[in-house]
Amino acid sequence: MNRAFWYFLSLQLFKERSKHLTIIVISILLIFILSSVLFISSSIRFSLEQTLKPQPDFVISRLQGGVNRSTPIEWSDELFDIYGVTKVTPRVYGRYFFRPKGKSFLIMGIDAFEEESHKSLEKLIDSIDIKAFLTGNNMIVGEGVKEYLQKNFYNNSYKFLTPKGKFIDIKIAKIVPKETRLLSNDMIIMPIDLAREVLGYTQDEVTDIAFNVPNPDEWSNIEDKLLSLHYDLGVVDKNEVKKSYETLYNYKSGFFLIIFLILIMTFSLILYQRYNMVYSTEKREIGLLRALGWSINDVLRLKFMESFILIVTSYIIGIFIAYIFVYIYNAPLLKNIFLGGQNLQNSVSFIPIIDIATLSSIFLLYAVPFIIAVIVPVWRVSVTNPKEAML
Amino acid sequence: MIRVENLSKSFYHQQDESKILIDINLHIKRGECIILKGISGSGKTTLLSIIAGLDRPSKGKVLIDDEPISKLPDIFASKIRAKKIGMIFQHFNLFENLSVYENVTVPLIPSGLPLDDIYRAVDKSLKVANIYHKRSLVASRLSGGEKQRCAIARALVADPDIIVCDEPTANLDSQNSILFIETIKELHLMGKTIVIATHDPLFENLNFKSRIVPMFDGKIDE
Amino acid sequence: MNEILFSNQVIIYLLSESLLFVLLFIAFVVSIKIVIKWDFDSFSQKQFRLEKEAYLVSTITIFLFIIKFILLIYFVFTIDSLSILIAGAMCGAGVVTANEYGTYLLLFKLIIIATLILWFYLNSYDTHTKNYLHMKKKSLLFIAIFISIIFELFLDFQYFTNIDTHQPVSCCSTLFGQLEGANPLPFGLTIPLLLTLFYLLYFLTILTLKTNYRVLYIVSNLLFLYLAYYAVVYFFGTYIYQLPTHKCPFCMLQSDYFYIGYIIWGSLFLGTFIGISDALSSIWTTRKYIKNSRLVISMLTLFVVLSSIYVIIYYFRNGVWL
Numbered sequence A: 001m002n003r004a005f006w007y008f009l010s011l012q013l014f015k016e017r018s019k020h021l022t023i024i025v026i027s028i029l030l031i032f033i034l035s036s037v038l039f040i041s042s043s044i045r046f047s048l049e050q051t052l053k054p055q056p057d058f059v060i061s062r063l064q065g066g067v068n069r070s071t072p073i074e075w076s077d078e079l080f081d082i083y084g085v086t087k088v089t090p091r092v093y094g095r096y097f098f099r100p101k102g103k104s105f106l107i108m109g110i111d112a113f114e115e116e117s118h119k120s121l122e123k124l125i126d127s128i129d130i131k132a133f134l135t136g137n138n139m140i141v142g143e144g145v146k147e148y149l150q151k152n153f154y155n156n157s158y159k160f161l162t163p164k165g166k167f168i169d170i171k172i173a174k175i176v177p178k179e180t181r182l183l184s185n186d187m188i189i190m191p192i193d194l195a196r197e198v199l200g201y202t203q204d205e206v207t208d209i210a211f212n213v214p215n216p217d218e219w220s221n222i223e224d225k226l227l228s229l230h231y232d233l234g235v236v237d238k239n240e241v242k243k244s245y246e247t248l249y250n251y252k253s254g255f256f257l258i259i260f261l262i263l264i265m266t267f268s269l270i271l272y273q274r275y276n277m278v279y280s281t282e283k284r285e286i287g288l289l290r291a292l293g294w295s296i297n298d299v300l301r302l303k304f305m306e307s308f309i310l311i312v313t314s315y316i317i318g319i320f321i322a323y324i325f326v327y328i329y330n331a332p333l334l335k336n337i338f339l340g341g342q343n344l345q346n347s348v349s350f351i352p353i354i355d356i357a358t359l360s361s362i363f364l365l366y367a368v369p370f371i372i373a374v375i376v377p378v379w380r381v382s383v384t385n386p387k388e389a390m391l
Numbered sequence B: 001m002i003r004v005e006n007l008s009k010s011f012y013h014q015q016d017e018s019k020i021l022i023d024i025n026l027h028i029k030r031g032e033c034i035i036l037k038g039i040s041g042s043g044k045t046t047l048l049s050i051i052a053g054l055d056r057p058s059k060g061k062v063l064i065d066d067e068p069i070s071k072l073p074d075i076f077a078s079k080i081r082a083k084k085i086g087m088i089f090q091h092f093n094l095f096e097n098l099s100v101y102e103n104v105t106v107p108l109i110p111s112g113l114p115l116d117d118i119y120r121a122v123d124k125s126l127k128v129a130n131i132y133h134k135r136s137l138v139a140s141r142l143s144g145g146e147k148q149r150c151a152i153a154r155a156l157v158a159d160p161d162i163i164v165c166d167e168p169t170a171n172l173d174s175q176n177s178i179l180f181i182e183t184i185k186e187l188h189l190m191g192k193t194i195v196i197a198t199h200d201p202l203f204e205n206l207n208f209k210s211r212i213v214p215m216f217d218g219k220i221d222e
Numbered sequence C: 001m002n003e004i005l006f007s008n009q010v011i012i013y014l015l016s017e018s019l020l021f022v023l024l025f026i027a028f029v030v031s032i033k034i035v036i037k038w039d040f041d042s043f044s045q046k047q048f049r050l051e052k053e054a055y056l057v058s059t060i061t062i063f064l065f066i067i068k069f070i071l072l073i074y075f076v077f078t079i080d081s082l083s084i085l086i087a088g089a090m091c092g093a094g095v096v097t098a099n100e101y102g103t104y105l106l107l108f109k110l111i112i113i114a115t116l117i118l119w120f121y122l123n124s125y126d127t128h129t130k131n132y133l134h135m136k137k138k139s140l141l142f143i144a145i146f147i148s149i150i151f152e153l154f155l156d157f158q159y160f161t162n163i164d165t166h167q168p169v170s171c172c173s174t175l176f177g178q179l180e181g182a183n184p185l186p187f188g189l190t191i192p193l194l195l196t197l198f199y200l201l202y203f204l205t206i207l208t209l210k211t212n213y214r215v216l217y218i219v220s221n222l223l224f225l226y227l228a229y230y231a232v233v234y235f236f237g238t239y240i241y242q243l244p245t246h247k248c249p250f251c252m253l254q255s256d257y258f259y260i261g262y263i264i265w266g267s268l269f270l271g272t273f274i275g276i277s278d279a280l281s282s283i284w285t286t287r288k289y290i291k292n293s294r295l296v297i298s299m300l301t302l303f304v305v306l307s308s309i310y311v312i313i314y315y316f317r318n319g320v321w322l
């Protein structure tokens, strides 16, 4: 394939561009829809992975009838005794329901004696005096919480109602910037004792206890050991969480893909029809090429290159538009399919993630049916009898 | 050069066989100019297309330089078409949306020659066919005579030994027909083997050496 | 429904495989016709049509090869990415062995690629004859490929529908690690012996390439392929991972190792497959010499150099062997 060939090909494509226009437009539209969805799903997956990364490897809690109950804090001392366990952190958190519309937010307690959580808090928001924050009735809230409170005219503080019927007035000390995404949007952070009071725990109770096991080979080992400690102890490891998220988003985009398959099949049939028609008008021209010394292989090459260029052009344009749509305009409408129904998370913006897996998936899902649809029409026109030129 | 041996061609419509060419034998020597003469429907076009390897015979064979062009795999047959045969069609058969220049490049595209060599060959044959001055015009805008000259340039561009013309003057006025015959004479003097199918009486007494082969009902009267 | 089947990549993979099959079926029908009715000397309309349809078969096969090649890489990639969905799997090794079909599926894929390369050689010999001398052999080979692909498609679906995500699978360290000193190497070889044979076979392959000892060349290629697999898993791999106990053919495909596994396995398989097909087809078509020797040499050399270089770099950095 030399320059002369490309020259002729570009000539043909340019002069015959109106023949291919409809196909290109439909292709771009399909690729646009497909890649928007895949971009969104891979971006969400990436965000989740980022948020899960600093999360503890294991979390244990007391189970009663398969449901989480408050966990005795002595359990954390037992954890310290197991070899290979690090960063044992008792945690207090839970959802707090605001009366007016039954909206709920996640409350997290921060321990005054936990160096680790201080560090991660500092990372979350710079310029905060942790000591001062932890000694008063203060809270840090996510962007979503702030907006909600402001809508209900709570600008500086909010009176929480504890399960015992007492009101506690807590001041908004800080707002978590939006960039931390997904998990912190509906979150409220406050000192651990305050959180206990708001959520109704006693002094020696926590929600659960988190810890790390740096050596992955020890994981199953330690899990077994823990389960033998207490009959009512439940343990969850990070991979399980990751897996359940992964499965959730797989279901969502999987359902979409299955619907999309019908679209792609229809598209293939249209392509087949259309190219059978287009090429039947070209029979005479192809016959002429063959009469002038082009072999069947030369014509096949010309026609396949033509299709290939169509595929690549619409692929690039479609992806480009989807990129702008998802990452610059934040995918209006489509976003709801993925994030809809979840609490306040709609103000999330997508991190641009372009990976080979997504790009190759889009290409395969579109290019394979495309070529399969045109292969027979292309062959049919390529083996045109050169005698056509004489008629 | 060209040897046609026991060539027959039939077309089939459902069960009916219609014999278009019947047992044709013809031997064309290098540098000869052959005029295939016969009324319309006598099978001239069919014979020409089998000689040029555009169609397959039902029986017999065509040898070009001892190669059986009608029984070769397509790769080889197209190579012979590209290198040894230049075609001029009754309706000129140009690519109407390409320019004269682009039309003439077409036969050389699959040759694998570098683009510069192709351009050189195109320029040369445009000049021989006397259409160089119109090279950037789109083919659909040409007059009949100019189209004919563009077709000649295209037939010559690969420097073939054999020129095959099917009714070359059927769509030309008499003046252009005479010009065409002049060009054919030049080609004849260059040593090309020329095969012309026609029923135009102009070809009956040419001022250069030629052989008239009369055709009637798919047979050659020799 | 199985959650594996909702993975985007699995859906796309299975769809592409199934769609390809439609085309293959068309080509299969034509191939059967060719095997039964091909008669190049005939002037009949049927024979002319068959010659044209033969072009459809070769067009489809070329397309098939390209897509199969891409899909093999995609498959490996998919397997690798599924490892987070399956309990206990750290890389593709665990996912492939998640049921009894995975290993066969992978093997089938490699064999199909190898057979397709053989088909290409036959095809190129065939198109260089003036009477389509090898058309029937080519079509028979295609029919064989078609039948293998039926099995492959069956395995594809069996494999992906039978992965139990809750049943913990073994990770590579248990699959490839030495258990109680049992020697995993074939023929009771030791590592030094394996390496000696590895390099010797490499040179033997290169040397016999230029000669006419084609059977020796094929055997040498096959042995090299077989031993190279063990050499990579049990020796070179440990240098890629920089961990003497990490023995796995799959982990090197991950981004942590810059996807180097694709190049290592790709060059090994392509090099030997091309070499073997080359020699086999020249025996089958009784042609004299072997073409494309440069491609084979460069592939195999790339493989050997790339594997060895990890060892050398490790030694220069740390002053010790693993």
Ligand SMILES: Nc1ncnc2c1ncn2[C@@H]1O[C@H](COP(=O)(O)OP(=O)(O)O)[C@@H](O)[C@H]1O
Pocket: B011, B012, B020, B038, B039, B040, B041, B042, B043, B044, B045, B046, B047
């Ligand atoms: N494809 C075809 N199918 C059936 N009959 C054909 C076909 N092509 C040509 N013919 C018939 O063959 C005869 C000879 O045609 P042709 O070779 O074009 O004659 P000429 O060129 O001398 O006018 C005509 O009667 C025509 O109808």
Ligand SMILES: [Mg+2]
Pocket: B044, B045, B166, B167
């Ligand atoms: Mg005619």
